[in-house]
Amino acid sequence: MSKIGNAIHEIHHMDLIAERDQWVNAIHPLIKFVITIVYIAVVVSFYKYDILGLAGMVLYPLAGFILADLSFKDSLKRLRIVLPLVCFIGIFNPFFDRIPVEILGIRMNAGVISMITLMMKGVFTVLASYLLIATTTIEKLCYAFRLLHVPKILVTQILLTYRYITVLLEEVNRVTQAYALRAPKQKGVHFKVWGSLTGQLLLRSMDRAGVVYESMLLRGYKGSFDYIGSKAKVRPQDIVYLLFWIAIFALCRKVPILVVVGNMVGGLFV
């Protein structure tokens, strides 16, 4: 499949897994959104050398992936573009920060620690966001935004952008396929036709976006999407889910939970 064909497939696939009938998917979108935001805030708030404390925060994405029955391998594949990027952020820390420190009895350069911490922060943030998207459809997410009083127009914008991405990509796919079939020996598109090709693409996708919009209008669309999906109420188990994770995050923030658990388990054997 072509790269664009792949991208279209990916988007459809995310829709599919977000719509699955899973326990985590059924949790109120607002609750999941709040947990994600709190999680990210807590992750970011760790001190740059507090690598052991931060490591405890792996619990949430780990548990989330298991509960939502998401394939870790597929997810990493899907995030293969983003993850290296977030990992690069701290790459120069070891050169600037050369104070030696000791962790778990190992002497290390402080810069290395802060680099790893930064990478972990990036990866955790991405994983948590992915977890949210993979278990919540865009409609439900937008519903959560509306409950948080994000302006209607902005929410509609988000939703339509999401819907139109596939429209645009499909057009790109068609045009490039048509081009490739008639220029079999070329790799990519010759620069001489870039102009007319993008022009065509713009016109065509505007045209199609126009028809999609007409189709929405004809079916009673009145300029907002906030009624989409069941107007689910927050259930008691949603609150429990929220409180549970907030408590875990608070605990992780206070004590290096992995070390504590490690000591306990170690204590059993010694």
Add this chain to the structure above:
Amino acid sequence: MSHIHIDVQNVSFGYEKGKEILKDISFHGGENDAIGLVGANGVGKSTLLKLLVGLNTEYTGSIRVEEIPVEKDMLPQIREKIGYVFQDSDSQLFMSTAYQDIAFAPRNYGFPEEEVERRVQHALEMTGITHLKDKQIFKMSGGEKKLVSIATILSMTPDIILMDEPSIALDPRNRRNLIHILNSFDHLKIIASHDLDMILETCNRTILMADGKIICDGPTKEILTDKILLEENGLELPMCMQHPVIR
């Protein structure tokens, strides 16, 4: 239920000033009418259908759907009564699964979720695609998409159904299935097409257009068997009426 009707009087329309696409169109469609709108490519069939649902309102003359004039302010009421099936299913369907797409309209009209579900189920049954309920649209064949498109408007329980080239891009079996389904509806139908064989099987009345005007309006059996009339207006006899030439 004799209130179901559509009234078009002296309608003219052009996308650009001074270039009229539709010229002085008048006709009346009543309950149980199944009207085939035929004509060569580019005579303005699609344009006329779009006027009927108010996708363009800058026409002159008068269009009334059940006594409601098709004007900007009236569009929500009009669109509850008319379902329009686009020529291109890919543009009509924009949600991820059949269920989501069919539920779009009833949700927009603010029905509670149980009613939405009931309507979706009913629309799926009418089009015979209950098995496609949770299938993703991008994985569907052309025929399946067409039926889902029809279901998306049935869930609004419209009085009137308009279709633009519904049989185009369907293989013979899907086409036959479509004809069967269309014949099971007792709505007022207007079907624009140059698939005259389909019109012959689904419509009791035919409006023949050429050059933006209505050339004639009468029983399908008479118009679609009139070789000279059809050929004068850029069409040919339906296949089933032609003597087969087998090479």
